[in-house]
Amino acid sequence: MEIFNEISPLRAFLKDKKKSGKSIGLVPTMGALHEGHASLLKSSISENDVTVCSIFVNPTQFNNPTDLSNYPRTLELDVEKVIKVGCDVLFCPNENEIYPVPSPLSFNFGELEAVMEGQYRPGHFSGVALVVSKFFHIVEPTRAYFGQKDWQQFTIIRQLVNDLNFPVTLKTVPTTREADGLAMSSRNARLVGGQREKSIVFYQALTFTIDALKKGESFFKIKEEVAKRFETHSDVRLEYFELVDSINLKSIAIVEMADRPILCIAGYVGDIRLIDNMFIDLT
Ligand code: AMP
Numbered sequence: 001m002e003i004f005n006e007i008s009p010l011r012a013f014l015k016d017k018k019k020s021g022k023s024i025g026l027v028p029t030m031g032a033l034h035e036g037h038a039s040l041l042k043s044s045i046s047e048n049d050v051t052v053c054s055i056f057v058n059p060t061q062f063n064n065p066t067d068l069s070n071y072p073r074t075l076e077l078d079v080e081k082v083i084k085v086g087c088d089v090l091f092c093p094n095e096n097e098i099y100p101v102p103s104p105l106s107f108n109f110g111e112l113e114a115v116m117e118g119q120y121r122p123g124h125f126s127g128v129a130l131v132v133s134k135f136f137h138i139v140e141p142t143r144a145y146f147g148q149k150d151w152q153q154f155t156i157i158r159q160l161v162n163d164l165n166f167p168v169t170l171k172t173v174p175t176t177r178e179a180d181g182l183a184m185s186s187r188n189a190r191l192v193g194g195q196r197e198k199s200i201v202f203y204q205a206l207t208f209t210i211d212a213l214k215k216g217e218s219f220f221k222i223k224e225e226v227a228k229r230f231e232t233h234s235d236v237r238l239e240y241f242e243l244v245d246s247i248n249l250k251s252i253a254i255v256e257m258a259d260r261p262i263l264c265i266a267g268y269v270g271d272i273r274l275i276d277n278m279f280i281d282l283t
Pocket of ligand 1: 029147176
């Protein structure tokens, strides 16, 4: 596997590959890699001649400085993991390589970012769009892979790609979960003591809701019940729980209002922020 810390040699390497007609898959990550990332990498490896994994903890997408400083960084282990999965190229630039000077650019995704993550993490998606745009320009991938777990992020990136005509095909990969259902996340590494057991409340809220919807209960009532469940746990806090149309992220009252409805949830266990989601198929 080739490892690059700088943009120019990476570009030269990829230019050569592209000249010989090779397709390039890009899997952008912030490191502290887990099986969810591995699943994205495997999808890319199976569909492209060359797979590039990027590891960069992007400061511009953190609205909370403590979250940024606490974000797990495990580069040595990550290198072993990407080699093991069979990735071709690892791009792990430092902050200065990506932001030699602070960028004044900002993005506004309108209604897509007015809800859920956007509402609770002001500026987050602008930072995501900035760094993803940079990586698309640096790598010029044929395909880029994103996890379903960050569904709102995916819809934002789809908007970015459409509006700015990036010549890339976007792919989503289903969420990889722990045996008890907890969505894998780099932040899970920070769960200590009883927090790990408590974190399952997010997954349980999603499965409980889908069962209740199947029984014909109203989402409004289920949401109240879920909020109550969160209140019974100490150290756990619900930030939002929404039923939305997965295309435009607009809130819906009943699943029939969207072709592909999705439940999205976020909150805290201690000071660790977790998110999850699940598509709804009542058939
Ligand atoms: P991150 O390193 O958290 O920025 O995530 C990098 C990519 O991996 C994003 O596209 C995420 O949506 C995706 N990802 C994170 N967790 C999972 C998971 N449990 N299953 C599948 N993809 C994931």
